[in-house]
Amino acid sequence: MKAYMRRRLKPDEILEKIGQLEAGGQREEAQRLAAAYMAYEEEGEVPFYVEEEVPLEVARRMLSKQVRELISYIKRYEGKSISELAKELGRSPSNVHVDVGFLSRYNVIYTERQGRRVVPHLLAEELRVEL
Incomplete structure (x- = not known):
């Protein structure tokens, strides 16, 4: 795979x-x-x-419920900070920050600092798994 x-x-x-x-x-x-x-x-x-190509472990984590939901919110609410996304998702900012760091490390998103705010922007368009 x-x-x-x-x-x-x-x-x-x-x-x-x-x-x-x-x-x-x-x-x-x-x-x-x-x-x-x-x-x-x-x-x-x-x-x-x-x-x-992305490691299967990375793809698996991207497909987890919490990360999928985070990616969806980043796409839907462009320009929201990590803190704002955490509030919308009902998650702690520190946990969202960990997921944002993971997504950023694998170029699924990139982050932009706007003063004290850190705003994630979606780069990924498609994830495909082949057998």
Whole structure:
């Protein structure tokens, strides 16, 4: 069995990839990614996706009831902080923080600090398990 996740690239990943492509002489691909990054800067959307294999243990945890519910809330209530999500979910902020750390570590989400608030943003679009 294998598990795969399709996700948007984070802005810093696009910049890093542009540098790698330019250093490797792949100017056309670097320009395509630079255009994608400019679209992000202008519209707040990253139109570039990757599909990565994820460990089965990670996929299993992503499919647990609490993590699925958290992902759903992050998607539905874009811009809510960890504390606000915890309140909505009826969970302790520390437990939600642990799950957010797990999801962030595996690029399911990324977090943005807004003053004292930490706001998670969804990157993952799809999780697929193959037999």
